[in-house]
Amino acid sequence: MRDYGAGPSRRADARDVRITDVETAVIEGNFDWNLVRIHTDAGVTGLGESYRGGRVTDIMGYMTDFLVGENPLDVERLFRRLVQETSGHGGTTGKVVTAASGVEIALWDLAGKLLDVPTYQLLGGKYRDEVRLYCDCHAGEAYAVDTGYTDYGDEAAYEPAAYAETATQAVELGFDAIKFDLDTPADNDPDPFNGRLSAADVAEKEAIVEAVVEAVGDDAEVAFDCHWDYSLDTAKRLARALEPYELLWLEDVVPPENVDAQREVARSTSTPLATGENRFRVHEFSDLLYDFAVDVVTPDPTTCGGLAESRAIANRAEENYITFSPHNVCSPVGTMACVHLGASVPNFDYLEYHALEVDWWDDLLVRSDPLIRDGRIAVPERPGLGVELDEDVAADHAKGEGLWTSRTD
Ligand SMILES: [Mg+2]
Incomplete structure (x- = not known):
């Protein structure tokens, strides 16, 4: 079986970054908006969103196990790893792909911020x-x-x-x-x-x-x-x-x-x-x-x-x-x-x-x-997705207690 967890080891110091935590939140709009925020040891965070669906944020939270310690710049390898690790090592479709989609978007936001370019670049x-x-x-x-x-x-x-x-x-x-x-x-x-x-x-x-x-x-x-x-x-x-x-x-x-x-x-x-x-x-x-x-x-x-x-x-x-x-x-x-x-x-x-x-x-x-x-x-010209969540507005419309949930809490 392919091992998408086997990342490369050589990287310039400025790009030697590690993921430290993953948080999720559900905002109650006209649909449930499933947000994910990824933290790094560089002090930079990435924001993403997955399509609605029950327990999608639970799957994104479970993905923490396969993200912490990884370099967020390996966006496409990490996406494949997440699908592989959460689908019983065989599935290629369904809700795990939905959950991985939001994480992938957060990784592109992170990559843009770390490299100081808009994600479209x-x-x-x-x-x-x-x-x-x-x-x-x-x-x-x-x-x-x-x-x-x-x-x-x-x-x-x-x-x-x-x-x-x-x-x-x-x-x-x-x-x-x-x-x-x-x-x-x-x-x-x-x-x-x-x-x-x-x-x-x-x-x-x-x-x-x-x-x-x-x-x-x-x-x-x-x-x-x-x-x-x-x-x-x-x-x-x-x-x-x-x-x-x-x-x-x-x-x-x-x-x-x-x-x-x-x-x-x-x-x-x-x-x-x-x-x-x-x-x-x-x-x-x-x-x-x-x-x-x-x-x-x-x-x-x-x-x-x-x-x-x-x-x-x-x-x-x-x-x-x-x-x-x-x-x-x-x-x-x-x-x-x-x-x-x-x-x-x-x-x-x-x-x-x-x-x-x-x-x-x-x-x-x-x-x-x-x-x-x-x-x-x-099209934003700021690094990453070029967006900043208004935490107060998000909290006002959060589902359940508080806004963000982390598995490491
Ligand atoms: Mg339609």
């Missing part, structure tokens, strides 16, 4: 000075993490006019791309399991799409998300029905496990399809990208393996002339990691922004200006 340099965001919007009732789409709530919230109104508001904030959920609780009626929509159901969705596209006109591109809900025939009919609206993309039309089904839909329509947010590491993207089953690839860097793994996925997409628009529901910490990634990837298009409903979202960072301006985030 370590990812290969930058193509752009600012990263465009698309705004994830909700009509009427926002998607509830706790209940999902099990409660219809106010039916008027799902009328086309409600979508159009929110779309107009997002465009007025300066976003030139927006996205809505096209799946609604009504999809579960009459049957919550088979994923088939009637012709009337498809027509209702077309009316929503038409209302949004007409409301924003040429001011914004529009995407819709289907959350893996539909059967193959429904996915094909829906994608074809939406062709006249020239969408930015239609996301996750069929369940994620079956690339052949995804490709069947792609072959049947001119509507661009997007998928990727629940796949891990480059291997789970290869079929999608090399079989042309997707038009826009949407990995989540805090899920799929961190910034280097995401860059590797983006490179495979670039090879096939496929654009790269990362999924992102993070706090500003994970979001800024994605900004460095977006700056460094040639085929990057949009980064998701999913916190319109959280008015303290960018208060989590010490800063003097709003983080987002005109639907864009400026």
Whole structure:
């Protein structure tokens, strides 16, 4: 078996640094934001974030055993070591990769600070000075993490006019791309399991799409998300029905496990399809990208393996002339990691922004200006990720007792 714990021994004194501790925190935003902070004997810390999910911070805490004493500059070897050590020496996917993703991001933050360069510089340099965001919007009732789409709530919230109104508001904030959920609780009626929509159901969705596209006109591109809900025939009919609206993309039309089904839909329509947010590491993207089953690839860097793994996925997409628009529901910490990634990837298009409903979202960072301006985030020039957590704001929204937890406490 490969021994990723066997690090190199020779290093210049200025880069001879050791990790001393790992802390984790959970911030309660519109999702649980799983943060990690890594300490070193150089007095420099690194900040990262993993995608939401139960016990992810416990796994990140367990990873302390394999990080303390290591040199944080060996980012990619350490990522492989963490996946190997926490997966029973065989797994390459799942929640351990999610946990390792946040640690990997914290290591890139550390590496940038130790070498006194922005993280994008370590990812290969930058193509752009600012990263465009698309705004994830909700009509009427926002998607509830706790209940999902099990409660219809106010039916008027799902009328086309409600979508159009929110779309107009997002465009007025300066976003030139927006996205809505096209799946609604009504999809579960009459049957919550088979994923088939009637012709009337498809027509209702077309009316929503038409209302949004007409409301924003040429001011914004529009995407819709289907959350893996539909059967193959429904996915094909829906994608074809939406062709006249020239969408930015239609996301996750069929369940994620079956690339052949995804490709069947792609072959049947001119509507661009997007998928990727629940796949891990480059291997789970290869079929999608090399079989042309997707038009826009949407990995989540805090899920799929961190910034280097995401860059590797983006490179495979670039090879096939496929654009790269990362999924992102993070706090500003994970979001800024994605900004460095977006700056460094040639085929990057949009980064998701999913916190319109959280008015303290960018208060989590010490800063003097709003983080987002005109639907864009400026690529930081400070070392590392260029972010500093506002500990007071973070503590106000921390889950449980206190903010940070360390296994060495
Ligand atoms: Mg999605």
